[in-house]
Amino acid sequence: MTAAERRPLVLVVDDVPDGREICAEYLAFRGYGVATAEDGNEALEKTASLLPDVILMDLSLPGMDGWEATRRLKQDERTKHIRVIALTAHALPSAHERARAAGCDAVVTKPVLPEDLVLEVQRQLAARDAAGE
């Protein structure tokens, strides 16, 4: 089954259950495959095993934080092609810059409307396809 034929899989990483649930529920509602993780380590594990198309990565996480996790994913040959959208309540540009520096493909500031989030996911998938990855 090709990537285009199967449902895109989105890994939602967030330590806050509400945030995790809203995203997961809405993405599923919109027809995406959804997996979740609560921290950086779990995110690395799930990514390695599931190879999702897009990761929604919260940055402030217990244990390994989002920045670190993203860095590792982007350094790993197996996972570096996976699109990572940072999803953060940090509104300061400094936080955003750090996220981009770590390897995030986009930064979305919370609060975000689930609808807008889906738009961003679609954009990242289109960009990936355009790049031929």
Next chain:
Amino acid sequence: MQPLAPLQLTPPPRTTVGARSRLALAEGLLAEQDVRSCAVLALRWLARHVGLRRGLVALVDGETGRLAGLAGHGLPPDEVDAFKLDLGDANHPLVLALGAAEPLAIHAGPGLWRAIETTLGAGPLHAVPLARVEPGEVGPGLLLLTTATDDPLPDEVLWAAELLGTRVTSLFYRRAQADERRHKRERSWLVGVLNAVTDPILMTDGDGRILIANAGAERLLTGDEKLSEGWRRAVALNNMLFSASLFKTAEGSGPTRQELLLVDPVEGQDLLFEVLRSPMRIKRGETGYVSVLRNVTDLRQAGEELEENYRRLRAAEARTRGERDKLDLILNSALDPILVSDPTGAIVLMNPPAERMFTAASAGADPEAERRVQANDAVLSSFLASAYATGDLRARGELSLTEPETGAAVPVEAISAKLLSKHGEDTGVVTILHDLTDAVEKECLFEQVKRHSEELHVRVREATAELAEQNELLRRQALELEQASAMKSQFLANVSHELRTPLNAVLGYTHLMLEGVSGDISTSQRDKLGRVDSNARHLLSVINDLLDIARIESGKMPIQVERLRLPDLIDEVMREVEPLIARTSLQVERELAADVPEIQSDRQKVKQIVLNLLSNALKFTPQGSVAIRAAYHPGEDQISVAVADTGIGISEENQKNIFEAFLQADSSYARRQGGTGLGLSICRRLATLLDGDISLISHLGEGSTFTLWLPRRPQRPG
């Protein structure tokens, strides 16, 4: 002049007058000493003996050179006096007659001899010379007479005329001699008088030659070979100087006064003269001068000496007055009483402090004060008496005086010194009273000042220490403030983060429900969820604005300068507010000047400002229009974006703080319109960050115009 009739000389007829009669005339003439009387006598004799009816004796006046009537017979006296004939015409018959040896019979033409005719009547005129003179000489006079007939004159006429002529000549000669003698005498008197005057006096002729000079003048101006060389030279010099002074005198003017410096030929010293000079007519057509020289050498010296003395006197007087003034000043400025008393003990001089102690203030003064003055006087008098008694020049003592006005005790130290004249006589005593209470008080005062000064010193030290402490405190506070500011930013960032997280959940769940993720919802539920959504969004915008302000204030707002075209930017903004516009019935205008250039600025921030201003205008304008205008101002090289509305306007008072955070003209209205009250504050801060500004013109109820001003290029590197 008519031609004269030919002269007719006829010999006189012989008559016979007795010798006795002739002798009588001769004796009569000799007896007369006066020329006129002689003439009268002769005329009378002729009248008696030869029947002369009218006749005139005229004599030559040597001084005037005229023939003048002297005496007449048968004529009125005034006609005799009126007869005058100038002898200048040598061809005149009478002039000829004067020089002739024989009498002349003159036949005068009509009008020619009117004076004679009227005097002597018509008929042949005989002019008989009074004396026979040598040819070429002029006789002393003529006897003029007319006769009834042309008969020759009788001998007696010729004889009497000759006799009269002889007598007149004799009288004239004697008179001339007497005159000569008198003149000599008078001249010697005059010279005596002139010489008696010590001032040099001299008379000069028109050429400046000396005619008369007195001894004084001769001494200065004349000399001869016998004189010494020095004298001669002095005289020559004086003559030169005197001549020069004469030439300075204007001819014909009245008396003049000059100064003339001459040399004393004997002493050789300079003499200053005042020359008084009067013009004097010497003879016809020539004016000389009489000069009187007054020696003013001594006078000037005396004047100079007098002036010098006066000057010295004035100087001495000024000096004395100066010293007197100085003394007065010293006396009056001395705080200690100073008195001068004469040998009898009477006070002759006091300075004001002394007056206060020893004189009653004024009429009607306090009798108590007067008593105290008298007491003071008595104390002083007894001190002076004892001081005098010792015979020492100086005396010292302590006296107890009383302040007359207050009655306060005044202990004084009295020092007196005798004033001695040049000859060692006592002329008085000067006494100085030194106030001891003053000294005591001064001591106290000094102590006080010293104590205060020390206290002040301590205080200054304390204050300095305190100041240093304060400085340290301030420095620490500044540091703390800086830290606090950083902490505040961090805090705000954290708060923002912590607020966003739950807000994310609120908005997310609301959205899920509205989207029907959790199943269908009723209309009422949808409506209420809509309210949750809009409130949550408002809260989000407040949080965003707060964060913006925090970032600007902490200097953490990055600026990205790029080239931007305002028309594009405004298009973008317009598109974003389209939904807002659609909700109103407002007319929205857009005016972009053709010359608005590209600018360099932070696109995102310019857009944020313009968006904010435009959405404000749309929110706060219930009806009318909103206009957005862009323009370029070459003078300042600035662009402006103005947003003008016809909205509610802003009162003058509110205009002052409209740009402050959390202040809104009408906050309830703002809330209703979804504003946070932070928008303008952020706009102004962003504009400042971009080296620009926002200005506001507004009238309550008429609308507002917010204008963003931006430089074409940022003034400092972005």
